[in-house]
Amino acid sequence: xxxxxxxxxxxxxxxxxxxxxxxxxxxxxxxxxxxxxxxxxxxxxxxxxxxxxxxxxxxxxxxxxxxxxxxxxxxxxxxxxxxxxxxxxxxxxxxxxxxxxxxxxxxxxxxxxxxx
Numbered sequence: 001x002x003x004x005x006x007x008x009x010x011x012x013x014x015x016x017x018x019x020x021x022x023x024x025x026x027x028x029x030x031x032x033x034x035x036x037x038x039x040x041x042x043x044x045x046x047x048x049x050x051x052x053x054x055x056x057x058x059x060x061x062x063x064x065x066x067x068x069x070x071x072x073x074x075x076x077x078x079x080x081x082x083x084x085x086x087x088x089x090x091x092x093x094x095x096x097x098x099x100x101x102x103x104x105x106x107x108x109x110x111x112x113x114x115x116x
Contacts (some may be wrong), residue, residue: 002026002105010111020080023096030099034078038091
């Protein structure tokens with residue numbers, strides 16, 4: 001079993017920055033990739049950024065150049081640095097971990113609101 005706990009969400013003005021954190025615990029040794037997804041009201045959940053076990057990163061086109069995903073393996077934590085935030089980035093952000101057996105685990109989510 002895996003537990004994922006997100007933190008760092010909040011209210012920020014357009015153009016501002018936030019850093020999300022996701023602390024993983026449990027059977028994390030089988031992880032193949034970790035990442036961040038988001039879901040805005042009335043929309044489907046979408047991938048924002050993913051980082052594989054070997055450090056390959058994939059970003060959604062809408063966040064390239066503004067968001068950066070990284071990991072601290074010693075702390076079993078994945079981060080999402082979000083800069084130049086836009087109102088359309090407003091959503092609940094979910095941490096994800098995919099195991100080597102293709103099982104996907106989700107955190108409970110953290111709200112990010114970009115508004116003046």
